[in-house]
Amino acid sequence: MNEKQIYIGCHLSTTGGFAGMGKDAIKIGANTFAFFTRNPRGGGAKSIDPADVDGLRKIMEENNFGKLVAHAPYTLNPCSGTAKTREFALMAMADDLERMEYLPGNYYNIHPGSHVGQGTERGIAMICETLNQVITPEQSTTVLLETMAGKGSEVGSRFEELAEIISGVIHNEKMGVCLDTCHINDGGYDVVNSLEEILEDFDRIIGLDRLKALHINDSKNPLGARKDRHACIGEGHIGTEAIVRVITHPNLRGLPCILETPQDGLEGYADEIAMLRELAAPHIY
Ligand code: FE
Ligand code: FE
Ligand code: ZN
Numbered sequence: 354m355n356e357k358q359i360y361i362g363c364h365l366s367t368t369g370g371f372a373g374m375g376k377d378a379i380k381i382g383a384n385t386f387a388f389f390t391r392n393p394r395g396g397g398a399k400s401i402d403p404a405d406v407d408g409l410r411k412i413m414e415e416n417n418f419g420k421l422v423a424h425a426p427y428t429l430n431p432c433s434g435t436a437k438t439r440e441f442a443l444m445a446m447a448d449d450l451e452r453m454e455y456l457p458g459n460y461y462n463i464h465p466g467s468h469v470g471q472g473t474e475r476g477i478a479m480i481c482e483t484l485n486q487v488i489t490p491e492q493s494t495t496v497l498l499e500t501m502a503g504k505g506s507e508v509g510s511r512f513e514e515l516a517e518i519i520s521g522v523i524h525n526e527k528m529g530v531c532l533d534t535c536h537i538n539d540g541g542y543d544v545v546n547s548l549e550e551i552l553e554d555f556d557r558i559i560g561l562d563r564l565k566a567l568h569i570n571d572s573k574n575p576l577g578a579r580k581d582r583h584a585c586i587g588e589g590h591i592g593t594e595a596i597v598r599v600i601t602h603p604n605l606r607g608l609p610c611i612l613e614t615p616q617d618g619l620e621g622y623a624d625e626i627a628m629l630r631e632l633a634a635p636h637i638y
Contacts, residue, residue, distance in 0.1 A: 359600060359633050360419030361569070362386035363612040363622040367399070371456070372408030379412065381623035382630070385419040385609035390449040390461070393426045398448060406455045419609040421459040422497070422531065422566045425449060431483035432466035432476035432508060439479065442466075447487040450494055457493040460566055460609070462531045465498050465509035465518060476508045481521030488524045497531040497565055502539035502581035510540035510579070512558040519563065530559060533568035533613075534599055535584070538591055541577040545595045552604055567610045569596060569629075585614040586625055593632065600629060601636035 362383030365374040378386045391398040412418070429442040446463070453461055468476030488496060498518055503510030509518070519528045532555075538544050542551045555561060571589030573582035587593040600610050610629075616622050 358384070358417070358419075358607070359610065359630060359637065360385040360607065361600070361610040361612070361626050361629060363614075363616070363626070364388065364424070370402065370405040370408075372405050372412065375409040375412030377619060378418070379416060381619050382626045383622075384416060385421060385611065387422045387424050387462070387611045387613075389426060390423050390452065391426055391445065393424075394428055396426075398452060401452055401455050403455065410456070419607070420566070421456060422609050422611050423449070423453060423459065423461050425461065425463045427464055429463065430466045430469075432468050432471065432479035434469050434471055439483065443483050443486055446483065450487055450489075450492055450496075453494040454492065459494060460497050460529070460531070461494050462497040462499055462566065464501060464507070465515070467506045468508055469506050473508055473514060476506070477514060477517050477521065480508065480518050484518070484522045484528075488522060488527050490524050490527075492527060495527055495529045495565060497529045499531045499568070500533050500536050500540065502533075502536040503541075503579040504539070504581050510536070512555055516559045519559065529563045529565035530555075531566040531568060532564060533570060534591060534596065535570035535572040535589070535613075536568070536581060538572045538576055539574055539578050539580050541579075543576055544591055544599065545576075548595070548598055548602065552602070561604055564605070565608065567599065567605065567608050568613050569600060569610045570613050571596065583613055583615055585616060585621075586612070586629065593628075597629065597632045597636070601633045606637075 362385040364387045431442040501507040501509040571584035573584045574580040
């Protein structure tokens with residue numbers, strides 16, 4: 354890892370395979386990226402071609418990529434009130450983690466879940482139960498809990514809740530956190546005015562060493578809205594300056610920064626990445 358490097362990318366389509374994502378990343382000036390491990394609405398996963406994965410590994414090595422941040426389908430809910438839904442989450446996560454070993458040492462980001470009226474404590478217990486069934490001491494992947502906006506009955510909009518989940522996981526050396534700037538804004542953490550306090554809170558409650566990745570999004574809604582509607586950088590309530598402070602913060606250096614902004618296509622992301630690299634450069638060199 355190069356401390357003077359910003360690792361930035363976006364979600365890429367898996368249609369062209371792993372090597373295809375590597376090529377897309379290069380095309381848009383990215384040196385990390387995210388991808389959905391299966392259809393974001395759930396369902397099956399494509400079989401993996403080892404030659405295709407090798408193609409990506411080569412591109413990553415030659416171009417000094419940061420860690421990848423794979424994303425579980427956002428429909429997985431390990432704390433659903435329905436046994437069938439919980440079982441699907443368990444099956445999909447176990448299968449995803451097995452497949453992630455084709456790309457050793459990267460990240461698997463999950464939304465903790467929605468307790469759907471069962472209460473946060475019961476939700477957290479169910480999430481831990483699932484994680485304890487899928488996480489093995491042998492795996493090389495770190496599972497990241499995403500900070501959530503707190504819409505509906507989402508678990509994980511408070512750092513305390515994420516800390517509780519982590520402490521309930523037996524092999525929590527395999528656990529980390531992915532901080533989503535839109536989500537924490539919507540969850541009531543003032544990224545614009547209080548970044549230092551937020552990071553101090555994070556460190557005290559979870560530990561900054563657990564913070565492994567950033568989702569870089571502006572928000573269509575004001576602080577504390579509990580909505581989760583992403584905006585392009587500079588077009589929301591967080592604003593470009595605050596976003597640049599996040600990606601250049603000395604304590605966050607080297608973390609993969611994943612854009613999840615509502616850009617139309619790769620060109621939009623290429624522009625957004627170029628803009629952020631340019632604005633970040635004076636702060637890191
Ligand atoms: Fe997410
Ligand atoms: Fe996110
Ligand atoms: Zn979101």
